[in-house]
């Protein structure tokens with residue numbers, strides 16, 4: 001099999017041949033057919049990110065060392081099961097997606113289904129010690145982290161659900177109570193989605209499925225092309241955050257498209273100092289700002305305004321295994337349309353990452369492995 005590894009920070013990934021792995025006793029080996037390319041893979045290649053004036057270096061953690069096979073959006077067929085996995089819900093040959101946010105399986109977070117908050121981050125697939133999806137085959141430590149893919153759903157869509165899908169599902173459901181409350185109080189609520197890339201387009205689809213149907217959903221982005229995708233997928237309005245406009249003008253133009261000159265919930269998939277400040281300014285009284293993006297930086301907010309208007313802020317980081325199962329059911333039931341997909345061979349991964357780095361993939365980049373024939 002082929003795999004692509006980060007061997008050195010900020011350098012192209014190295015492609016090499018390797019033996020197909022053996023299944024661990026409780027787990028499985030999955031022959032991957034599609035693997036998503038996520039922006040957080042770039043943070044790994046860069047070996048960290050800007051956390052507001054300083055750089056967090058990932059390999060400062062002794063358990064997080066190169067070489068790393070990145071990739072945490074994985075779908076394919078079960079190739080083999082371990083000796084203790086005979087009772088698994090999945091069988092060899094089943095079409096599955098992999099839940100990558102695996103923890104120690106012992107702590108309070110793991111025992112309550114919040115494995116993404118486990119302090120032992122090095123169990124997560126595609127980060128640090130556990131190889132991920134930039135490989136033709138992958139090893140999953142326990143069969144419970146495999147989710148069966150409905151027969152009518154292409155694996156090219158299923159592969160996106162464990163990261164971009166689950167993150168946006170978590171973000172929208174986190175915003176849901178604020179939208180429901182505003183709908184009760186005012187008859188109609190409004191949501192702003194910042195960023196019309198892969199995550200923003202999923203969020204738009206999911207928001208239209210789970211929020212009250214009266215909700216006014218507006219999408220902001222700097223790219224007119226990406227805003228066109230949002231319009232095609234049912235955004236009530238879009239707003240171009242053109243770099244030539246003043247901050248004051250951008251905030252005014254954006255607020256006017258909301259209800260009560262603002263938004264009851266805002267999901268920020270960019271989440272820089274600039275975008276989060278704009279979001280805060282556009283947030284209604286009692287509104288909720290959901291921070292998702294990892295583009296980096298810092299922001300400051302006028303604290304009396306936070307108190308007086310009871311504006312809230314909540315971070316969202318990927319999601320739980322149960323949320324992934326719920327999301328599969330939702331995507332299947334409502335036939336949600338994925339973002340535009342752009343396919344690459346594993347051998348083309350370095351040029352795909354170069355394009356992703358400069359925001360030049362219009363939609364979601366996906367590795368299409370040998371034998372894959374389920375393009376959406």
Ligand SMILES: [Zn+2]
Pocket residue numbers: 038039040041072163164
């Ligand atoms: Zn991701």
Ligand SMILES: [Zn+2]
Pocket residue numbers: 103104105106107108109110115118119120
């Ligand atoms: Zn744990």
